[in-house]
Structure formats: structure tokens, C-alpha cells
Amino acid sequence: MGYEFCQIEAKPVDINDTVAGDVVPPVDEKPDQKPNIVESSRQDENEKIENDKLFFKKHEPETKKDVSDLDILSEKNLKPVDHLEGVKLEQDGMLNRDFHKETFLGNHEEIEEEPSEIAESKLLDIIVKVDTNADKQLSLEELETWIVDRVQEHFDAALEENDKIFKHLDPDNDGLVDWKEYYLHFLLAKGYPTEKAEHFVQDYDRDVVEMSMKDRDQLIKYKFRWTDADKPPMDNKLGKYEFLAFRHPEQSPQALEQMMNAIFGSLDENDDDRLTEEEFTSLAMGEVEDSEQEDMDAEWQEERRQEFRKSIDRNHDGIATREELLAYLDPRNPLHARSEAENIITLMDNDKDGFLNFKEIMANKNILLNSKVVNVGRSLHDEF
Secondary structure, three states, X not given: OOOOOOXXXXXXXXXXXXOOOOOOOOOOOOOOOOOOOOOOOOOOHHHHHHHHHHHHHHHOOOOOOOHHHOOOOOXXXXXXXXXXXXXXXXXXOOEOOOHHHHHHOOOHXXXXXXXXXXXXXXXXXXXXXXXXXXXXXXXXXXXXXXXXXXXXXXXXXXXXXXXXXXXXXXXXXXXXXXXXXXXXXXXXXXXXXXXXXXXXXXXXXXXXXXXXXXXXXXXXXXXXXXXXXXXXXXXXXXXXXXXXXXXXXXXXXXXXXXXXXXXXXXXXXXXXXXXXXXXXXXXXXXXXXXXXXXHHHHHXXXXXXXXXXHHHOOOOOOEEOHHHHHHHHOOOOHHXXXXXXXXXXXXXXXXXXXXXXHHHHHHOHHHHOOOOOOOHXXXXXXXX
């Protein structure tokens, strides 16, 4: 195919970057006290004992937590999501072809994997829920409300999941997760023995070559994502909402802006900070092998052309700004729910009365088993 996008050159990030030196917590200042120049000859024995205890506690060797005491999280809990459900573009600038399914059905993969009778039954259950006034047909407003609610449900579920995982990675409850802590859990989830995992984390130069190439590449990718989520002052540690941006970029305005800038930069061929329709629909350099590929390229360009005119270039001046592209990417942009509801009705309203009756829906069920009315979770998560 002739529509691959160029890769964005990323800044080099060492997976072993750590903060140099230990951070010394600030010492609480005490109010000025008048010095006692008279040495007491009758010091309270209990006070002396307590002072001795504090001294020895302060200077005793620090006890290190045994790695074997850690509960091992699954790799699924740890890794950042790849595909962003409910986001119209993938990170490489390709259109999200599952957007219809993700906004109407939500978890469309689970429904599509069912036998056809069960899938149709689940689809009917969803339609009944969308039909809030029980008039046996779906209006534009009912569809729009349903889509908005499904997106919000996904965001709420992601927040709840993030809280649980963050608390697990932050046992001392200081509100921060260090890269080394994440690194350790990553290795344990991959099945590395606890002893070896501890060596990897404590001494990066030792045994690190034994890590498989696949695991190492994955870890480097995650380190880039970690660095992107680490807001200034960059300390290799993530707070709860930084960790949310690391795992669920669609929830973070900062991560969405980074994605927008990467896509914009890859498509803006003349670097004039303006994205034209021609640039958005241009094909990558390369030979067209046959007429079939030529037809596919033409279809691909027309699909992107219509998306540019209808959804990205909001003021219809033939130019997309960074602000317009960012608004297009934002899954919680209310314009998306309205536009998707209108799109579903246009595709399925056979009698053109502006409503979808149950017969029309079931006759066009393959479209809905491709829409955002059913499973939003996966629409907000791939290729980010």
C-alpha cells in the first residue's frame, strides 16, 4: 500500500536514566530557642534513654524489602494501552476504522466473538437501553446521549483501574512511583526470577544482556512513554495523574497534544505550520503495483478527504490548524458524539424519516457491530 507515514525522530532516552544522587528530605525548621548555657547535672534518665534509642534507630542499617514479598501484577495491568478507543486517528495518522463500533457498542470485540445469535441478542439489549422513551425507535438525541455516556463510562473505569494499580506500585504512599519500581514489576510480570529482576534494577550493567530483545524493545518503548508523562521538574517519578497519562494517554491533555504535534509534523510537508487537504490525503512515495492497488489508494484518499472536510477543517477554509487537529483527536469533544450519531442515522435510516426503528437497525447490524454505541474501551487505546 502507498499510504505509510514517516516516523518521527524521537529524542534518545536511556531506559536506565535515573536521578543522580539521593534526594534528601527537607529538615523541619525549629523556632529559635534561647541556648541553655548552664549544663544540667541532673538530666532526666528517661530522656537520655529515649535520645539513645533515637540515635541508634537513626544510624542503624536500612532494611531492604525482599523482592519476594511483592505481589506480582500482570503484564496487562502494567503496560500502557496501544490502541486509543474513541480517538479518530491512530498515532501514525491513520484513520481509526473501528470508531463506529467503539462509540456505539463499547467492547465490540467481545460481542463480535460470540455466535451470531448471541451477538444479535446483545445488540438488541443495547438498543433497548438506548431507546430511553421506549417508543421502539432511536432518535438523534438518544444516540448522542448514549455515546457521550459510553465514553464517560470508559474514562471512569480507567480512572478506577489506575488508582488501584498506582496504589499497588506505591506501597509507601508517598504519591510517587519511581521508574525503578515500575521496572522491577515489569520484569516480575515477564516471569524473570526475583533475584535476577533485582539485579537488573539495582545494577543496570549486570546481566542486562540476558534480557530478550523483545522485552528490551518493549521496555525502551515504555521508557519513552514514561519520559513523556513525567512533567517538569523531571525526576523519573510519576504522580498518580502522570501515571494515568502514561497508561491512558487519551485521558491526558498533555499526551493528546504530544500526539497531535507528532501527527501534524509528519503530515506538514512544507513545514509552514498549516495542514492542507492535499497534505492530509497525500500518498507516500513509491510505485503503484497494479490497478487494484491504484483503486485502493484512490478510495483511501477519498475517505481521508471527506474526513478532512467534514470533521477536521471546522471553519472550511481548506486549512487545518493545530488547534483544529487537537479538537478532532479529543475523545470527549462533544462534537464527536453528535457527528457520530448523525453518521449512524445516515447509514441506517432506510426510510429517511430521521429515526432508526428496530427493523432498520437489525437489517444494518453489521454497521453497528462496527460503531461507538457498543464498546468504548478499546476505541480509546491502540497505536498511541
